[in-house]
Amino acid sequence: MPFAAFVLLAVVGPLRRTGRGAGALSIAAVVISFVAALRIWTLGLVGERTWGWIPADGGPIATVGVLVDPLSNVMLVLVTLVSLLVQIYSLAYLSDERPAALGRYYTYQSLFVFSMLGLVLAPGFLQMFVFWELVGLCSYLLIGFWYERPAAARAAVKAFWITKLGDVGFIIGIVLLWSATGTFEFSELFEKAQDQTLMIPGLATIMFLIYLGAVGKSAQFPLHVWLPDAMEGPTPVSALIHAATMVTAGVFMVTRAEPLFALVPEVLTVIAWVGAFTALLAATMACVEGDIKRVLAYSTVSQLGYMMAAAGAGASPAGFLHLLTHGLFKALLFLAAGAVIHAVGTNDIFRMGGLFRAMPHTAIVFVIGTLALAGVPPLAGFYSKEAVLGGVWEAHLTGPFLMLALTALLTAFYMFRVVFATFFGRAHAGGHPHEAPWLMRGPLWILAALTILAGIRLALSGAEAHDEAPAWLPPFSVGLALFGFVLAWAMYQRGAIDPARVASVLAPLDYLARRRYGLDALYAGLYRGFILGFSRLIGWIDRYFVDGILNALTALTLRAGDRLRGMQSGRAQDYVYGVAFGVLLLFVWAQLWRR
């Protein structure tokens, strides 16, 4: 259905220019898919249908199709739900845009929802890759939605290229896997994985290459630099693509291919370490960031690190659970942040303040989201985060466990730092902040309610789910969250601890985090030094060597033509003389030939 909406919006220009009409159409399409997804989920349908795609002698090489299993069921519901709420929210958030731009926005949104559903339903690596690229394209288009702003355009290009870096690994891995096994299908690959016939040499390399795709898409270290910049796009886009759905595609893929990854424990260990390191790194950067959306972006990177660490520790159900709950409350946080930005007109948390009185609804849902993210029971984030920590502990990965625990502490700290700076304290904002319209408040409350409900449901059903985790873990993680909360409270609310003093104590770390550990600069330097240098070299060769050959050839032709021109006297008699002489020569030649 979203695909139909996309085609309709892309082809029928006048409809797109109406803006709100395009939005209504797109929302209607998503509503239908949401209802369908909900139905599939509640009925618990499981099945697979494929159609041949690339024909070959011995049956089709690749197939397209639909794979419905519990994993994709839940993901379907999440994707359609969040996109539905986000699209409704955008109607109010982007109401100042020109109708044509709004129509364009909804066109892209429809395409994105379609691609994401295709990715989730993909029964094989090839189809997954196609939709994987499509969501990447939509991400690029939507980050650059305000393409008049140079920063947005640059961020879009950056996001595109950096995720492409990972995708190169992904497709090489897919093709290698195909050439080794002859199939793209998950089901066949899993069968082979089960009866031990997949133990081909180089499997670790292949799986690592496939994992690289997830590194790019899910913004893992060292390819995480695009996600914070992607915040140049409209806030609902950040909520949908860069928090709830697309960036989790990498985690989804690793979860989907879990039987394959399980065959190569060394790659899993790498995944866990990289995930935990990403989580910690991003959390420290979030602590010094002043832009509310960028804080959330770093926190997304950090939570993605959590999920990856869980997947790497062999606890992919925990990672997937965290994916779902994170999708809910991070979308909530982003949308609430969007409401704040909409009201105040700035992204800087230190120029906000005291907004609780002006916009109580937004403040309350934001606090709910923050509590969930910080991992406070009985909200959704607590159980999933605890499951992740328990899973990593179970896998005896002490290093990643410690990093993740530290991250949990930092998460609570930086989130409450935002809360205190934005909603409490003295009012800084010059204008008159106002509560968001109901079109924006509605989705916020729905997401907040779902965050609480999911937590309660997990609390009721999840008792047996993580009894393998040590008993001291829940109090431990709650304690970490509380400590972070108290720290933030003391620093930004009471003023008992001066933030500047802390910064000076931790000066090197602060300096590095503010400079994003120099990674952005490193990439920029690499880009300038290496790629541009290489292009210049190629350009020089092209200009002076390849072009030189061509120039020499043309000069030669011209000069030869000049010489030969002299033969054309223009006198008919000369030509006749030539013909007669030629005939004579032919005669002589024929005589000699006969002998």
Add this chain to the structure above:
Amino acid sequence: MIGLSSYLVLAALVFSIGLFGVLTRRNAVGILLGIELMLNAVNINLVAFARFHGDLTGLIFTLFTISITVAEVAVGLAIVIAIFRVRRTVEADRLDLLRG
């Protein structure tokens, strides 16, 4: 009795004289005359072969050649006159508009 080869030698001589005229005459009318000589050499050949082989086809063919030659001369003289009107000369050496 004069043999076939004598006719052929005569035709070859006439042809060579005609070719020489075409190549060396500077006057366009002279070049046309040379072409006439070359064509008539061919006619001599055709008649001689017809006579010695007892085949009338050559004679009939010669009649065609003669009539076509007449037409050719008419067209050629018309062209020469047209050139003279435009260039005020019929000197073949100076008709070199096509020089590269």
